[in-house]
Amino acid sequence: MSKPKVLVARAIFPETIERLAQHFEVESNQADEAWSKAGLIERLQGKAGVFTTGSERIDAELLDACPDLKICANMAVGYNNFDTDAMTARGVLGTNAPDVLTETTADFGFALLMATARRIAESEHFLRAGRWQKWAYDMFSGSDIHGSTLGIIGMGRIGQGIARRGAHGFGMKVIYHNRSRLDAALEAECKASYVGKEELLKTADHVVLVVPYTPASHHTIGAAEIALMKPTATLINIARGGIVDDAALALALKERRIAAAGLDVFEGEPKVHPDLLTVPNVVLTPHIASATVPTRKAMADLAVDNLVGYLVKGQPLTPVNPAVLAKN
Numbered sequence: 001m002s003k004p005k006v007l008v009a010r011a012i013f014p015e016t017i018e019r020l021a022q023h024f025e026v027e028s029n030q031a032d033e034a035w036s037k038a039g040l041i042e043r044l045q046g047k048a049g050v051f052t053t054g055s056e057r058i059d060a061e062l063l064d065a066c067p068d069l070k071i072c073a074n075m076a077v078g079y080n081n082f083d084t085d086a087m088t089a090r091g092v093l094g095t096n097a098p099d100v101l102t103e104t105t106a107d108f109g110f111a112l113l114m115a116t117a118r119r120i121a122e123s124e125h126f127l128r129a130g131r132w133q134k135w136a137y138d139m140f141s142g143s144d145i146h147g148s149t150l151g152i153i154g155m156g157r158i159g160q161g162i163a164r165r166g167a168h169g170f171g172m173k174v175i176y177h178n179r180s181r182l183d184a185a186l187e188a189e190c191k192a193s194y195v196g197k198e199e200l201l202k203t204a205d206h207v208v209l210v211v212p213y214t215p216a217s218h219h220t221i222g223a224a225e226i227a228l229m230k231p232t233a234t235l236i237n238i239a240r241g242g243i244v245d246d247a248a249l250a251l252a253l254k255e256r257r258i259a260a261a262g263l264d265v266f267e268g269e270p271k272v273h274p275d276l277l278t279v280p281n282v283v284l285t286p287h288i289a290s291a292t293v294p295t296r297k298a299m300a301d302l303a304v305d306n307l308v309g310y311l312v313k314g315q316p317l318t319p320v321n322p323a324v325l326a327k328n
Contacts, residue, residue, distance in 0.1 A: 004311050006049040009040065009056045012075070016051075016300040023308050024049070041065045049307045054078060058094070060086035071310045073303040074320075077101055078240055080213040084321045091327055094320045095306035099157065100298035101290040106161030108264070108289040109238045113162075113206055116234045116262035118142040121283045143205060143232060143259060145170050151204025152176040153197065153220065154211030154239060160190050162208055167191035175200055201228040206236065213240035223248040226258060235261045238289045241269050250275035253282055264289050 006024040008017065011032035020026045027043060029035070035043065040056060044066040052058070054076035063069065063086055071093045072082060082094045115121055123140040126132060150166040152159045155178040166172035167190060174192040176182075181194045201207065207229065211217050221235065222245040229235070235258060237244050246267045252258055254275070262283040266272050269287060276282055290296065302317065310316040319325060 004048040005046055006051065006307060006311075007043050007047045008051040009035070010053045012051070012053075012300055013297060016297075016304060019301075019304050020051070020307065023312055037062065044069060049073065049311055051075065051303050051307065052081065054081055057081050057083075058087065058092075059083040060090075063087065063090045063092055071095065071307060071316070073306040075299045075303040078212055079320050080240060082320065088321045088323050091324055093310055093316060093324045095303070095310070095316050095318050096320050097299040097302040098318055100302055101295050102157040102161055104292050104295040105158050105238065105289045106165060108291075109158065109162050109208055109210070109236060110165045112238065112262040112264060112283060112285065112289075113208060113234065113236050114145060116236060116260045116283045117145055117206060119260065119281075122280050125280075143234060145172070145206070147171050147173075148205040149173045149175065149203055151195075151200040151207045152192070153200065153207065153209050154178060155182055155190075155192070156210065156212075158238075159208075159210040160186065160192075162210065163190035163192045175203060197225075198228060201225055202230075204233060205230065206234045208236040209239045209243050211239050211243060213242050218242050219245045221245065221249070223252070226252045229258050231257060231259065233258050237262070238264045241265045241267045246273040246276060250279060250282075253279040256281075 003023065003025045006020060006026055008026060008028040011030050017026060017028050041062055044050060046068055048068055049071045050069065052072055052074050054074055058072050058081060060083060069092055074096045077096055077098045079094055079096045084094055087094050119140045119142040150172040152163055155176045159176065163174045163176065167174045174190060175195045176192050177195060177197045177200045211220060220243050226248060249261055250273055253261055260281040264285045265287055276284065290299065306316045306318060
């Protein structure tokens, strides 16, 4: 019996390809070419599955052109690249890679917060440019982290991880806003108090965004929300591009209406709003919050497990549109 065919849309660990090849006929993209939508559709012909990385858009047009496709396995916890309604309507399963990146991403979120609050990138650029000639009492004075108020918007697993780091490691007062309130035991574990979004923005010294991207969460932070924040506050986005209005943020940073921002994600990435590149009080990183070798391997392994689980065993591990399973 011939093996099902799968496509790996981006370059990935060689051992990931080897694992897939045990079960499937694999076409890979180890050259890491940036395929157009038409190019992706062409390569998906006859494929039962596709290994995606979060940047490949799976929508109705693509699905209609790829009738053999049964599963799209994202090597990411977010799946805003999937039109899940269109996928469900056409009986195509989507899966993601939750849990395995939680602690690593929370580590990075806190690292980005610290780098932003303490002006680490800004001061390093100053030093590298040969501008450090003498010490000054106010040179790159930033914001304290210990004992400050940490506001988290989006209190899923990653948000909870950041809350624990802040409360237990740095003695921060943690407040959060979420679509639904955590149960009392989780709140106690995170030492976190639920507040409204407006109160959080007005109160927090450091605001961290960890919400999934949906049309409803588009520009969760825009000009009006930034206007509520303290002029000494910092804003950290490790969620998804589009959660923040990058143009409004760049202007607020330029005018020093908030102290600083740290961004790992951007609207329209890998493009970055040009105004963000001109302000010194922002730390910019290229979507690397989960980027440790062990974590990225675990993410890839989970995507493989989902492909094997569904196409070979009929039991995917982390479906995002489980209604497809009921249909089948």
